[in-house]
Structures are given as structure tokens and as C-alpha cells.
Amino acid sequence: MRSGTPKGRPAPRRRLPKCPTGIQGLDEVTGGGLPRGRPTLLCGAAGCGKTLLAAEFLVRGAVTFGEPGVLMCFEETGAELEANVASLGFDLPGLVRRKKIVVDHVRVERSEIQETGEYDLEGLFVRLNHSIDSIGAKRVVLDTIEGLFAALPNESILRAELRRLFRWLKDKGVTAIITAERGRGRQMTRKGLEEYVSDCVILLDHRVHERIATRHLRVVKYRGSLHGTNEYPFLIGEDGISVLPITSLALDHPASNGRISSGVTSLDAMLDGRGFYRGSSALLTGTAGTGKTSLAACFAQAAAGRGDRALFFTFEESPRQVLRNMRSIGMNLAPLVKRGALRFHAARPSLYGLEMHLATMFKEIAAFRPAVVVVDPINSLLAAGSDSETRAMVTRLIDSLKAQQITSLFTSLTHDSGPLQQSEIVISSLMDTWLLVRNIESDRERNRGLYVLKSRGMAHSHQVREFLISARGIDLVNAYAGPGGVLVGAARSAQTTRDKAAAMAGRQEARGTDGQAFTHTLERAIGASAHGNGRLRR
Amino acid sequence: MKTMKTPKAKRPRPTLVRFPSKFWELRLYVAGHTSRSLTAFANLTQICEDHLKGRYRIQVIDLVVKPQLSRGDQILALPTLVRRLPEPVRKIIGDLSDTERVLVGLDLRPPPPA
Numbered sequence: 059m060r061s062g063t064p065k066g067r068p069a070p071r072r073r074l075p076k077c078p079t080g081i082q083g084l085d086e087v088t089g090g091g092l093p094r095g096r097p098t099l100l101c102g103a104a105g106c107g108k109t110l111l112a113a114e115f116l117v118r119g120a121v122t123f124g125e126p127g128v129l130m131c132f133e134e135t136g137a138e139l140e141a142n143v144a145s146l147g148f149d150l151p152g153l154v155r156r157k158k159i160v161v162d163h164v165r166v167e168r169s170e171i172q173e174t175g176e177y178d179l180e181g182l183f184v185r186l187n188h189s190i191d192s193i194g195a196k197r198v199v200l201d202t203i204e205g206l207f208a209a210l211p212n213e214s215i216l217r218a219e220l221r222r223l224f225r226w227l228k229d230k231g232v233t234a235i236i237t238a239e240r241g242r243g244r245q246m247t248r249k250g251l252e253e254y255v256s257d258c259v260i261l262l263d264h265r266v267h268e269r270i271a272t273r274h275l276r277v278v279k280y281r282g283s284l285h286g287t288n289e290y291p292f293l294i295g296e297d298g299i300s301v302l303p304i305t306s307l308a309l310d311h312p313a314s315n316g317r318i319s320s321g322v323t324s325l326d327a328m329l330d331g332r333g334f335y336r337g338s339s340a341l342l343t344g345t346a347g348t349g350k351t352s353l354a355a356c357f358a359q360a361a362a363g364r365g366d367r368a369l370f371f372t373f374e375e376s377p378r379q380v381l382r383n384m385r386s387i388g389m390n391l392a393p394l395v396k397r398g399a400l401r402f403h404a405a406r407p408s409l410y411g412l413e414m415h416l417a418t419m420f421k422e423i424a425a426f427r428p429a430v431v432v433v434d435p436i437n438s439l440l441a442a443g444s445d446s447e448t449r450a451m452v453t454r455l456i457d458s459l460k461a462q463q464i465t466s467l468f469t470s471l472t473h474d475s476g477p478l479q480q481s482e483i484v485i486s487s488l489m490d491t492w493l494l495v496r497n498i499e500s501d502r503e504r505n506r507g508l509y510v511l512k513s514r515g516m517a518h519s520h521q522v523r524e525f526l527i528s529a530r531g532i533d534l535v536n537a538y539a540g541p542g543g544v545l546v547g548a549a550r551s552a553q554t555t556r557d558k559a560a561a562m563a564g565r566q567e568a569r570g571t572d573g574q575a576f577t578h579t580l581e582r583a584i585g586a587s588a589h590g591n592g593r594l595r596r
Numbered sequence: 597m598k599t600m601k602t603p604k605a606k607r608p609r610p611t612l613v614r615f616p617s618k619f620w621e622l623r624l625y626v627a628g629h630t631s632r633s634l635t636a637f638a639n640l641t642q643i644c645e646d647h648l649k650g651r652y653r654i655q656v657i658d659l660v661v662k663p664q665l666s667r668g669d670q671i672l673a674l675p676t677l678v679r680r681l682p683e684p685v686r687k688i689i690g691d692l693s694d695t696e697r698v699l700v701g702l703d704l705r706p707p708p709p710a
Contacts, residue, residue, distance in 0.1 A: 162667065164670065164672065165670050166670065166672060170684070170685065170686050170687055171686075171687045171688075171689055172686060172687065172688045172689070172697055172698075172700065172701035173688075173689055173690055173694075173697070174688050174689065174690040174691070174692050174693065174694040174697040174698050174701065175639075175690035175691040175692060175693035175694050176632060176690055176691045176693070177632075177673045177674060177675060177676075177689045177690040177691065178632075178673065178674060179672055179673055179674070180627040180659075180673075180674040181625065181627070181659060181666055181671035181672045181673055181674045181676060182672045182673075184627055184659040184660065184663045184666055184671075184674075185659075185663065185666040185667065185671070185672075187663065188663035188664060188666070206672070209672075210672075210673065210689075
């Protein structure tokens with residue numbers, strides 16, 4: 059780069075007017091929508107969602123933006139199309155009745171056409187023009203105009219006319235989507251339509267990776283506008299298409315000073331006495347059976363109990379199983395679920411790809427607007443993708459959650475010994491707080507110890523606390539730290555009792571009280587203490 | 597059109613009208629009085645006068661005046677001549693300057709061997 063000539067940002071810049079599609083995520087990727095008043099080429103192989111995307115563009119335009127639209131389809135009949143988009147919850151017939159959308163099925167049969175000399179496609183123009191003017195359409199979709207190539211024998215006339223058509227659409231000032239079949243090799247479309255539509259080209263793709271299919275969208279070209287250049291996964295869901303929103307490409311999410319309780323008072327105490335930062339992300343790792351889900355449920359319950367909403371993604375247990383198990387430790391979550399304060403979303407990790415899970419999670423979050431999100435566990439999801447995918451996915455999820463100031467807790471299963479999994483290293487750096495639960499084995503007894511590995515921006519405890527799960531819930535107990543070392547479990551409670559007794563004995567002795575009970579206590583205390591010391595000396 | 601592909605249809609046929617009693621109902625779609633429209637109309641009347649005298653009717657539809665009519669006959673290309681009768685419906689696109697092909701399209705000539 060030459061110095062003195064800073065690239066970009068010339069002082070006054072006229073922004074290209076854009077036409078919002080209303081499709082989740084697509085407007086973010088394109089920086090506001092498709093180029094207004096210009097045609098956009100949408101290409102992709104069969105079955106990758108071109109027609110649905112184009113139809114959603116029209117429906118959203120008619121419903122949300124008050125822009126009527128014309129759908130000219132060359133392949134499907136109006137009825138077929140209506141049925142197809144009805145599966146996305148779009149009431150196309152209703153919109154047609156209310157004169158918001160015109161559906162025109164152009165049927166051309168090669169067999170009944172005889173060519174006899176010069177012609178043009180003025181009939182198509184007249185027809186389209188009539189449809190546009192009849193409802194004052196602002197949006198036009200031509201669904202697989204390449205169908206014409208099969209119907210009309212003279213390709214040179216057709217090409218000249220298509221060029222004229224796209225020019226005409228521009229002059230007409232309508233925002234148009236033209237769909238086209240993906241070509242072989244490097245060609246974007248089978249008939250080279252990209253030569254004619256040069257303002258914006260969007261490519262859809264449907265790929266299978268390790269037996270999991272994911273749809274991708276890429277803005278190949280967008281003349282006169284910045285746009286996201288990546289391949290973004292997208293999902294065709296029950297209520298339309300959502301392109302995975304890349305909400306924050308920059309690290310500029312807000313940082314709140316507010317705190318949110320972890321649901322366990324003694325854990326809050328370890329975290330500066332006040333719990334997690336609002337809008338931060340916490341990772342809870344631990345070996346099998348260390349109570350990760352219980353702790354996560356506790357966190358969700360506390361949030362729901364405070365009047366916030368909590369969303370619990372469970373990838374290994376069914377919601378009912380979680381409810382039952384939590385009841386066994388004194389947590390009754392069912393009323394919270396009934397009240398709508400707590401929502402479970404359960405899915406098998408192998409149900410679909412990582413990106414699809416992410417898309418589903420985004421949708422759930424957008425629909426439920428929770429204050430708190432729990433993902434239990436995240437590692438079973440991570441197994442579905444490679445490290446780079448994993449990182450991208452978790453980054454996107456965390457960015458999105460942070461931007462919305464949603465506090466999140468992710469659990470992750472680790473192995474007892476051995477190095478950390480690569481995925482853990484990858485995601486742990488994205489987390490603000492990392493809690494670790496591990497089994498501590500001593501004296502033929504297994505106990506759980508919890509410690510705060512890191513917690514950004516607070517003076518957290520560095521101690522290992524004993525993590526107790528009982529029928530009354532979760533509690534953290536200070537491990538016994540005495541002259542003999544750190545004791546947990548039965549050893550800790552024995553030692554604590556001895557200490558109490560000794561202290562009491564000491565007090566009573568100082569007061570000089572005597573009596574049967576006192577002597578008895580004193581003897582017991584001394585005995586126990588001697589025994590304890592002896593044990594500690596070993 | 598399937599009948600033409602069967603072996604039966606391959607037998608030599610008279611080059612002139614097969615069914616003299618038939619009536620030709622034709623619709624010519626145009627857009628405005630362009631030179632191409634006028635050429636097509638002139639070509640059509642000439643052919644009809646030569647081959648179908650007294651047994652045809654031509655209806656000219658100007659889509660500039662009645663654009664809504666373009667849907668019914670699925671008109672894309674202009675000019676288009678639609679042969680409503682005799683059935684089946686056929687579309688002949690272009691300015692009808694290729695008389696041989698127009699005759700094939702009107703079912704007055706067998707299609708040229710492929």
C-alpha cells in the first residue's frame with residue numbers, strides 16, 4: 059500500500075439503495091438487502107432452495123414492507139408453488155386474493171411451437187408489464203427463466219431478448235430475483251445468465267459432509283456494495299429461510315457491570331460474591347457424573363425464579379428426564395416450564411450438522427428472548443464438526459448471545475486424566491468464566507471438587523470447594539484446610555466435628571464449668587482430636 | 597403430434613389438404629403496429645388465401661391493447677399465430693416469412709423428414 063493514499067472511505071459516498079428481503083440473516087450478509095430497482099441472480103443446483111428464497115422475498119415484501127410482487131414461474135404451476143410455500147407458513151393464495159402478489163405460471167411446450175421467421179419475446183414483456191401494473195408491484199421474481207431455453211429453439215434471439223428483459227426490469231425500477239440452475243464446472247449458471255445480470259449474484263449450495271447435509275449461501279458479487287464474502291449456512295425452517303446471522307463480525311459487544319447469580323449462593327461467593335457478569339459466557343467442564351447438568355439446571359432455575367426467562371438446550375437428555383432428575387435433588391422445574399419462564403429445547407446432536415443446530419438455536423433464542431441460556435453439553439455438538447467449524451460456531455453463538463446481553467452457561471464433558479481435548483482448548487478461550495468440577499478420590503470415597511479456573515474481570519476464589527449434591531440441592535462447602543492438609547468428604551466432616559468439639563471443650567474449660575456432660579464431651583473431644591492428629595501425622 | 601411419429605403416419609401423404617371440410621380458426625397475436633406485426637399479418641393472409649380460401653378465420657389480438665389476453669394462450673414470443681382449429685392447438689411463432697414451415701404448422705404439409 060502506498061502511503062498517503064488511504065484506501066477506502068472517500069468523503070461523501072452515496073449509498074446504494076437497498077431493498078430489504080426480510081429473510082433472517084440475509085439482510086445482514088448483504089448489508090441491508092438486495093440492490094433496489096435492479097435484478098439479482100440467484101443460482102444453485104436443483105433442490106437447494108432457490109424458489110423458496112425467491113418466494114419468501116416476495117411474501118416478506120408484500121407482508122412486511124408493503125411492496126407487492128409478481129412471481130412469474132416457468133417450471134411449477136401456481137398451485138404447486140402455493141403448496142410448496144405453504145409449508146413455510148406463507149399464505150400465498152390469501153396474498154393473491156388481496157392483490158399483494160400475482161402468480162403467473164408461464165407454460166411453454168416445445169412440441170407445440172413452430173418457428174417461422176423473425177420474432178421477439180415482446181409477449182413476455184407485455185405479460186410481465188401487465189402483471190406488474192395490475193398491482194403496482196415493486197418486486198419481481200422470475201423463477202428459472204432458463205426454462206425458456208428448452209422451449210424456444212433460437213438461442214441467439216432468446217439471449218438478446220433476455221438481455222433486453224433485464225435492462226427493461228431495471229428501467230421499470232423493480233427489484234427482481236432471477237433464479238437459474240447451477241452450471242457445470244466453473245460456470246455459475248447453465249446458460250451463462252451471469253453475463254446479463256451483473257449487479258448482484260447469490261449462489262446457493264447444498265453439500266453433504268460426513269453424511270450431514272448443509273445448505274450454504276454465498277454472495278458472489280454485489281456491485282457497489284460491501285457484503286459478507288463467506289459461505290453462510292442457511293436453514294429452511296418452519297417459518298421461512300434463515301441465513302445464519304453473523305451478528306458481530308467485530309468484537310464490539312457491550313460489557314455489562316451487572317451480575318447474575320449462578321443459582322448457588324456458595325458458588326456466587328467464589329465469584330467475587332456476586333456471580334457471573336450479565337451477558338458473559340461460562341464454561342463448566344467436568345468428568346462424567348460430576349453434576350454438571352444439575353449445576354446448569356440450578357442456574358436456569360434461579361434465573362427463571364427471578365422472573366427472567368431461561369432457555370435450556372439439552373443434547374443428551376430429554377426434557378422430561380431432566381425434570382425428573384432435578385426433582386430428585388429437590389429442584390422442581392415443572393412449574394417454571396408451565397409458567398413459560400423456562401423452556402427446554404432438546405435435539406439429538408447427530409440430527410443435523412453443527413450449523414443447522416446453531417441456526418435452530420438462534421431461532422429459538424430469537425423467539426423466546428431469554429436472559430439466560432444453558433447448553434448441555436456443548437461437546438456432544440462439537441463432535442459433529444472439525445475444529446475450525448467448532449470454533450466458528452461457538453464464536454458466532456457467543457457473539458450473538460453477548461450482543462443480546464444473554465448470560466450463557468455451557469457444560470462440557472471431559473475425561474478424567476490426560477490432556478484437554480482440542481475442542482476444549484478452542485472454546486475455553488472464548489469463555490469468560492471457566493468452572494471445573496473434578497472427582498477427588500481419597501479414603502475409598504469419591505468426592506467432587508469445584509474450582510474456578512478463570513473468571514475474567516473479577517477477584518474469584520482460587521480454592522477447591524467441595525461440591526455437594528443432596529436431596530436439598532447443590533451446595534459448595536469449603537474443603538477443610540487445616541494443619542494436616544486439605545480434607546474433603548467424610549474426612550472433612552469428621553475433622554470439622556472434632557474441631558467443633560475441641561472448640562467447645564476449650565470454651566467450656568475456660569469458663570470453668572464442670573459437670574458430667576462437660577467431662578464426657580471433653581474426653582471425647584480429646585480422644586477424637588488425638589486420633590485425628592495421629593492420623594494426620596501419618 | 598404423436599400420430600405423426602407412428603409408422604402409419606409415415607406413409608406418403610397428399611401434399612394438399614387432407615380434409616377439405618375442415619375449418620381453420622386462427623389467432624394472430626401481435627404487439628402494436630410494428631413492421632413485424634404487419635409483415636406477419638400480410639404473410640398470413642397471403643398463405644390463407646392461397647391454401648385455405650373460404651375455410652379460415654383470422655382474429656388479430658393486439659396485446660398492447662389487451663395485455664390480459666396474453667395469459668390464456670401462454671403467449672411469450674411475438675408475433676404468434678395460434679391455430680385453434682383444427683386441433684390440436686399449435687403455435688407458430690415468427691413473422692411467418694417461412695411459408696413452408698407455416699404450412700407444416702397449419703397442418704397443410706407433412707413435417708419435413710428429420
